[in-house]
Amino acid sequence: MNHNLGKLLDEGRKHQSLCYVDSLIHARKVLQIQERYLLDIVFITNNLNVKKFLQLNNCQYYYCHNTLKLLSTIKHLRSIHFYFLIAACVDQVGFQLIYFLSKTSFFATMDEGIFSIDPLSRFNSEKNFNPKTHKPFFILNRIFNYPKIPSFFLEKSDLHFAWFSKNLYLGTDLEKKLVPMESPDHLTIGRTLRVLVGQPYKWMGLSEKNELEILNIIKQEKIDIYIKHPRETSKNSIIPNIECTVLSLDSNVEDFLNNLPVPDLHIYTFMSSAVFGLRSEVNIHILDLMLSKEIQERFKNFIKMLDESIIEYNKT
8 A cells, every 4th residue: 555545545534424335345345444544434324133133233324215206315425625525436327426425535445246356357357338238328428418328437436445355356447546455364173164255147137047057066176065146046046947955145255254153164156256266265166158259358367366365266
């Protein structure tokens, strides 16, 4: 972390900051930031589970269950000039309303999984909204110049809280803005367990053939538990056809897996960012599927990031 970013954080301790968070994974990470840098943070969330989590941790927050409530809250908060605005999910409309309508001095981003470090992800490579995948946003942006693409906000950020190896940010808009966050130590005991970390496969561009490949891997590898991704549904994934136990977490998947009392833990995934946060003893298996040319390039880049992070894995 460079000297200027350190000064920015030191000054931030003297003022109140605002944070938009829409998932428990990000909420837990913001509390790490708050504890390490002693920031006074007011939270805004649209997620009921996050609201409960913030209550348990005695955080100051506003719960906005719809856009009208969010706009009302922003209007109320405009009398306060916040130091930082902090967010991960910069593609969310709720965040973008806060960004453009609230009063803040500086903007801080934080990791949104591998979207933050993958140069080929839409967070780093998208120049305009894709009319095939984000048609409403594409039309609204053409008419009103709003909402904005994610890279707009990554470019505008003053600093970025980073949990990945700094080498992985090379070539992205974030490489000169990094505030490194330490990974916690973990301890484990127990038996053998095979876990597959799920993802919203259709949203990732995988075909029905790829989904059948994953279902076959679940059977062949005798997967014990399938962990559902927070944004995974019956419409964008294989959940209705899974025969093993499906688990939905209210916590960070990395924390859950790292704290399982299992010495011989095997984690299977296609391209989940969870593998970057696992303890070194975990056996990581990357699903090697028959991919289209476009997805194959992203997969190769994911493998490159694993190699650069010196993470051991097997292809399955």
